[in-house]
Amino acid sequence: MSHKDAVRSAITSVLLAASIATAAADETSIQLTEGPGLTQVQATCSMCHSLDYILMNSPFQDKAAWEKTVNKMVKVMGAPLTAADITTVVAYLDTHYGKVAPAAP
Amino acid sequence: MDRRQFILGSTSALTGGVLLPGIVGRAAAQDLPAGAVASGILDALPGKRPLIKRSFRPPNYETPVGYFREAFTPNDAFYVRWHTGVPDIALAEWRLRISGPGVKSEREFTHDALRRKFKTAEVAAVNQCSGNRRGLFGPHVAGVQWGLGAMGNAVWSGVRLKDVLEDAGIAASALEVIGNGADAPTLTGPDFVKSLPMWKALDPDTLIAFEMNGEPLPTWNGAPARLVAPGWTATYWIKALSELTVTDKPFDGFWMKTAYRVPKGMFGASGFESQDTEQNSPITAIKVNSLVVDPAPGVVLERGKRVEVLGIAWDGGSGIRNVEVSLDGGKTWRDAKLQRDLGRYSWRQWRYAIKPDQAGAMTLMARAHARDGSTQTDTLVHNPAGYHHNVVQKVDYHVA
Numbered sequence: 001m002s003h004k005d006a007v008r009s010a011i012t013s014v015l016l017a018a019s020i021a022t023a024a025a026d027e028t029s030i031q032l033t034e035g036p037g038l039t040q041v042q043a044t045c046s047m048c049h050s051l052d053y054i055l056m057n058s059p060f061q062d063k064a065a066w067e068k069t070v071n072k073m074v075k076v077m078g079a080p081l082t083a084a085d086i087t088t089v090v091a092y093l094d095t096h097y098g099k100v101a102p103a104a105p
Numbered sequence: 106m107d108r109r110q111f112i113l114g115s116t117s118a119l120t121g122g123v124l125l126p127g128i129v130g131r132a133a134a135q136d137l138p139a140g141a142v143a144s145g146i147l148d149a150l151p152g153k154r155p156l157i158k159r160s161f162r163p164p165n166y167e168t169p170v171g172y173f174r175e176a177f178t179p180n181d182a183f184y185v186r187w188h189t190g191v192p193d194i195a196l197a198e199w200r201l202r203i204s205g206p207g208v209k210s211e212r213e214f215t216h217d218a219l220r221r222k223f224k225t226a227e228v229a230a231v232n233q234c235s236g237n238r239r240g241l242f243g244p245h246v247a248g249v250q251w252g253l254g255a256m257g258n259a260v261w262s263g264v265r266l267k268d269v270l271e272d273a274g275i276a277a278s279a280l281e282v283i284g285n286g287a288d289a290p291t292l293t294g295p296d297f298v299k300s301l302p303m304w305k306a307l308d309p310d311t312l313i314a315f316e317m318n319g320e321p322l323p324t325w326n327g328a329p330a331r332l333v334a335p336g337w338t339a340t341y342w343i344k345a346l347s348e349l350t351v352t353d354k355p356f357d358g359f360w361m362k363t364a365y366r367v368p369k370g371m372f373g374a375s376g377f378e379s380q381d382t383e384q385n386s387p388i389t390a391i392k393v394n395s396l397v398v399d400p401a402p403g404v405v406l407e408r409g410k411r412v413e414v415l416g417i418a419w420d421g422g423s424g425i426r427n428v429e430v431s432l433d434g435g436k437t438w439r440d441a442k443l444q445r446d447l448g449r450y451s452w453r454q455w456r457y458a459i460k461p462d463q464a465g466a467m468t469l470m471a472r473a474h475a476r477d478g479s480t481q482t483d484t485l486v487h488n489p490a491g492y493h494h495n496v497v498q499k500v501d502y503h504v505a
Contacts, residue, residue: 027161030144048189048291050161053249058140060245069247076359078293097140 027052037092040085048077058097066093137240141250150325154182159249163187164325168254173398173417176447176454177229177318178257185325186234186255188297188360192287192345196321199329200347201269201313205283207351209274216315216329222272223264228310230335230450231258231419232342235365235388239491246491253396258419258452261333263314267307270351275303278353280379282306284332284343285350295359299341300352301334302377310335310450313346335450336390336422338492340365355379361387367488390421393481394495395428395455395473402500406467411460416441416471419452423477428455431470435483435497438472449476461504469500 027050032038045051061069067090073079074086081089137145141159148158148166156166166185172178196216203212214222233256240250249255270282281300288297305311312333315322322328327344334341340360355361366385367375375386395418406412418425424446429438444454461467474480481495 030161048294049163052144052158052160055140055144056138056159056250057247058138060138061247065247076294076363077290080292 030055033096035092035096037088037095040081040089041092044079044081044085044089045073047079054093054097059100061093061097062099063090063094066090066098069093136243137252138245138250141240145250145252150185152181152323153185153325154179156182156184157252157254159251163189164191165249166325167251168257170253170396170398170401172257173254173396174415176445176451177259180259180318180320180323180326183232183257183259183317183323183326184234184255186249186339187288187344189288189290191324193324194287194329194345196329201330201349202347203269203273203349203351205350206353207276207279207282208270209276212269212273214269219264219269219313220315223268225262226265226309226312227260227262228312228333228335228450229258229260229448230310230333231256231391231452232333232339233391233419235338235340235492236490238494241494242485242487242491244487246489248491256339258417259317260319261312261314261335262316262319263312263330263333265309266311266313266332266349267309269313270306270349273351275307275351276353279303279351280354281352281356283348283350283352283356283358284341284346285348286327286331286343286345287347288345297343297360298356298358299343299365300356300358300361300380301332301341302379305334305337305376308335336420338365338388338391340388364490366490367492371486371488372493388490388492391419392493392495393420393425393473393475393479394418395471395481395498397469397471397498397500400502403502405503405505406459406461408461408464408504411458414441414457414459414469416455416457417452418455418471418473420473420475420477420479422450423475423479424449425453426474426476428453428457428471428473430457431472432459432467434468435470441471461502464504467502467504469502470497471500472497 030051070086070090074081145157147155149155159165164185164187168182168184172182199216201214236248236251237255239248240252283300285298313330314333315330330346332343332346365388367388369385375389377387377389380387397416399415418428428441430441431438441455441457472481481497485496
């Protein structure tokens with residue numbers, strides 16, 4: 001086991017311990033809106049971060065901005081999303097957490 | 106009343122997830138994205154007081170402004186910012202390795218060996234996240250939506266980075282010092298690794314710190330050791346430091362080459378030429394800034410009663426020359442009274458007495474000037490990553 005692997009394993013243990021210890025007030029309290037794409041969001045985005053990142057970054061990103069974010073997560077951060085998943089996830093984010101259109105005059 | 110009671114006392118209800126307009130400040134809460142206000146609950150990490158939660162995982166927690174009444178921010182109220190999971194390394198197990206083409210010989214130190222071999226050094230310095238106040242950008246930009254509290258002031262203590270590097274012997278070809286921490290990405294993303302130019306690495310105030318405010322670093326703030334690069338934003342203050350590599354060419358990791366960048370020339374010279382490109386520069390020194398701490402925005406002031414306004418001001422290390430206050434929308438300014446100078450990298454507390462004589466709305470503005478001649482901006486200098494928000498603050502009160 002390399003040093004980095006050892007550290008990674010230690011980090012995982014710490015995260016697991018932390019998630020058990022603070023189960024009452026942790027990220028499981030985050031509720032995203034139901035809709036097509038939520039399954040993919042929960043399965044992949046949450047591999048690396050809690051889903052409050054989505055809430056926090058809303059509602060000011062238009063579809064192009066969400067697309068840029070999702071593509072960065074896939075290309076740079078390694079999120080395992082297929083091309084079809086990307087379309088679904090971007091549509092979900094745009095529909096439920098996208099930029100609110102200005103009110104009609 | 107202890108600090109915790111004060112903070113708790115200043116909001117109406119604090120059980121579970123409540124919103125925080127009273128703590129974040131009315132203006133700030135209004136300017137943050139609605140989703141950030143809604144999800145920014147008070148939550149206590151183990152060993153920390155309740156802080157403003159921006160994200161649970163990785164943990165990103167902001168210090169409520171009320172804690173900035175103190176010259177040095179208590180460790181258990183100090184903000185928390187991680188890109189990945191938080192390493193938990195016992196001091197006895199910890200090692201620091203120094204290698205690379207820029208050193209004459211490799212080194213590996215335990216904590217005891219480092220402390221025995223090198224003189225202890227300390228520095229009082231503001232640690233401010235590059236993205237502090239990003240959430241107040243208009244239009245908003247993506248990222249952690251920080252309000253006013255992704256910063257803190259502390260006395261950092263450890264050994265000089267310079268002494269450790271010189272012990273390994275610095276080669277003539279040395280260009281940058283790369284710092285890597287024990288944190289690692291969950292998937293295949295880039296490891297969080299940052300470099301410093303040699304001049305900054307060799308600055309006697311740049312430290313490998315083990316303590317803050319006289320106590321061991323909390324795990325949340327980088328135990329067992331973190332880099333301290335006073336005057337530069339916290340992205341360079343690598344936490345859970347484990348490796349130093351002295352290179353002879355510009356380090357091209359994602360977090361240097363692509364992230365933490367500002368458009369070239371927008372904020373002046375970076376001081377980090379080996380990382381400048383034609384389009385952009387790395388974010389480096391903190392811009393001069395100030396913050397009104399007390400009374401909190403939105404507070405009702407009593408007409409005819411004298412109130413002392415308390416604030417802080419800081420910059421990238423030239424020091425604060427003066428802080429001015431305006432009560433007439435910026436037409437006239439008068440100097441605030443600067444408090445004790447705790448060092449050029451520390452923030453400087455200031456006080457200004459007011460006696461509101463007219464009932465109704467009242468707006469107070471504060472503007473800091475640094476010794477290098479720089480001052481805060483009147484309007485936001487918008488940039489894609491949401492850095493260097495140092496717009497002159499306008500704080501609204503009501504006089505009755």
